[in-house]
Amino acid sequence: MSRGSKGGRHTLRRRLVVITELAVLVLLLSASAAHAETTQVLALAGSVDQVLTNIRNWVMGILAGLATVFLSIGGVRYVMGGGDPGEVEKAKTSFKAAGMGYALAALAPLVVTVLQGIVGA
Template identity: 55%
Template sequence: MRLIPHPSTQPTVSPPPGAASTTEHARPAPPNEARGNSKTSHPSTSSRSARATFSRLVSSAIVTALLLTTHTADSAQASTHVVALATTVDQVFTNIRNWLVGILAGLATVFLTVGGVRYLLAGGDPGETEKAKSAFRNAAWGYGLAALAPLAVEILRGIVGA
């Protein structure tokens, strides 16, 4: 192993008489100046500009949200009619069934997707493969419950007497 001494510990050599001084050229120019790049910025300057950009983005998002909520509140106060009401009890149970099937099938699809991604990224790791298989089992349970949701609503309808 070869040790390289630090430049400050190297002995200085004086130039021969009549020669130009080489001390100005002893230190190489920083990389940005050597390439002629005029965008030399200090790390804290770039982080300050990033923070400023982020704060502008957050403030504009807040202003937009406030404008949208006040516009929505004004339009909600102006309208007095009700958009959707179930006219019969059968419609209520149909809506409940549709919501249950949609929510359960959506969650099962999420579990199926997570399981698939985990299985693809497992790379042969037995622990990750087991987690993926568990997500697949949970997806199967979710799809099974979604298929049985109409039966559960029919049982509820029978209890209520509709």
């Protein structure tokens, strides 16, 4: 195998990773734009407890969603890296970020419980 073909593969892989990342970003932005257009107030919160519960649900959803994106990006980088140590390290970093995101999402109910204790709800 010549050096030129390795460089070509590396460039192709890098382009595929960038295209995948851009596609995920476009999907997320289009989904949020579509959601913003159809948003209407269905009900007002009846108590502080309800507000904190809603905040917890939103935070858990956002964190889990972002963690899933990082997990997907890490998986694509790992597969497309082809043994390149730099790409493997970037994939591992994405996996670590995804793990922290899932951990924070799991801790969201604890944070809301602490806030309820502070507010007295």
